[in-house]
Amino acid sequence: MTIRPIEMRDQAPLARLIRAVFEEYGAPLVHTVYDDPRTWHICETMQREDATYWVVEEDGEVMGGCGFFPTEGLPEGYAEVVKFYLSPRVRGKGYGSRLFRLVIDEARKAGYTYLYIESFPEFADAVKMYARHGFTDLPHRLGNSGHTATSIHMELVL
Numbered sequence: 001m002t003i004r005p006i007e008m009r010d011q012a013p014l015a016r017l018i019r020a021v022f023e024e025y026g027a028p029l030v031h032t033v034y035d036d037p038r039t040w041h042i043c044e045t046m047q048r049e050d051a052t053y054w055v056v057e058e059d060g061e062v063m064g065g066c067g068f069f070p071t072e073g074l075p076e077g078y079a080e081v082v083k084f085y086l087s088p089r090v091r092g093k094g095y096g097s098r099l100f101r102l103v104i105d106e107a108r109k110a111g112y113t114y115l116y117i118e119s120f121p122e123f124a125d126a127v128k129m130y131a132r133h134g135f136t137d138l139p140h141r142l143g144n145s146g147h148t149a150t151s152i153h154m155e156l157v158l
Contacts, residue, residue: 001090003099006043006053006065013062014055014083015040021085027122031149033083042083045069051079052106056086056095063087066099068107068115074143077113078155084117084126096126100133108158115158116142118150130154 006014021027022034033039046053046067053067064086071080081103086096107115117135119127135154142153 001063001093001095002057003054003095003102004057006046006055006067008043010055010062010065011040011043014042014065017062017064017087018083018085021087024088025120025122027120028149032120032147036146039083042067050110052110053083054099054102056090056099058090063090064095064099066103068103068110068112070112071116071143071145074116075114078116078142079107079110079112079114080143080145081107081115081117096129097133100129104133104156104158113158115156117154117156118145118147119152119154120150121152127152127154130156 018039019034022029029035038045042053051069053065055065056063066084067082068079069082074080117130118141135156138153138155140153
């Protein structure tokens, strides 16, 4: 297993994986990452000094990814944890926690003081992992991700 920065060749396999996870869990498909055209352009979106994205690769195949991004409308010092999804083939092996810790550490190094994340009840196991890493519930969304169907909003003080 390798965790590495996203490359252009990763975009289509990653977008297909993300959409498959939504279908697997029966999560909402409208006004979410599922129907967001940016999901097919993660690498291009992350071509900024204040954002980054990593993929999990196993045997040459993209098995998931996660990153952080200064989503429009977030308060000063905030970045959003974006597009954190893993293939069922690698869940439960500790890859998610390793990747998530990397994102948290790198966001801190980049100078962010808070991380924000949006999710759904359908992704309850992931939400529990966020809480184990120190994320706490917020009563409302922050910023303008465009993913208005999300119903869980959390933040982490870095």
